[in-house]
Amino acid sequence: MGIIDRPFPLEQLFTKNDEYSTESSTQQSKTEKLVYDLFKVVKEKNSLKTIRLNRIAHIKFATDGLKGLHKHWVVLDANKPWLCYWMLHVLDLLGHDITQELISRGVSTISKLQNATGGFGGGPAQISHAAVTYAAVNTIAILGTKEAYDLIDRESLYKWFMKLKQPDGSFIMHEGGEVDIRGAYCVLASAALTNLITPELIAGTADWIRRCQAFDGGIGGEPGLEAHGGYAFCGLAAMEILGKTDLLDVPSLFRWASSLQMQLEGGFQGRPNKLVDGCYSFWVGALFPILEIIMTRQQLKKNDAKCKELDEYIGMYTKSITIFHPYSHLPYNHIICNHIYV
16 A cells, blocks of 8 residues: 555645754655645545556657767766666666667777776776776676677776775775775675675675664764665675675664655655655665565574474484384475465
């Protein structure tokens, strides 16, 4: 059940502010009013079921963008890999055909952004950066041809990754740049996609990310910083790549992420007292599939332990009974355990 089709008035979902108005509370009230006006029309007309994703318009927007952007987009000159990734990702998610002509153009564009010293820059002759390297590698993965994969100089890429690696396990975003949990995620995700994960590369990283988890359960950009939706995704996703999510306080992270969903708008804020923002529908929303995988994995381990205990108990009991083979009960036990505990 969604927000609009709940069996009570939308007005009950407004934030209840106290008598001390702040800029944050004022902006929150204004935002809620704007959203409320739109939701009210949909609820009164009972038109919720008629709302559909405008797939054709989205595909046209992405394909037009890949042909060329308006001159105003020059402000994103250092983000060429991101533009390629975002638009190709839209087409990929919507199941639109990525033609050979588009693949060749994509390979040609990305090839001009790779530096001989390793990694990719945001534009030609720009320094390599962890974030745009992540976008470039993902673009290549979407293009998905041998021509695209062969573009990556894996040897120089790995050497560059190691230049970003810090003694405490963290990563800087670029040579001479800032330490940031985005760096850890972007490097690890790119390394995983290019099969460059090594013990040397990941040494100390899981422990550093663990220290980025804040008192409220969220994850900040560095140890000791305020938790943030984007950083939380980077931290959790990086730990999943490392296979070290057990180092995090998963229940408190789940509780923190859930608290960021706004009760009227339905979307997520990036941190407490921020306005709802569409980008956090991804950054925070993407936490939940990973958290579900982690919690499912934890439950399966508990189930296996219970089944093992039951197996051992029955095994000991049947040692003195010749009519019942010690191992014949195993299929039955696992079926029963799955039925009871899963």
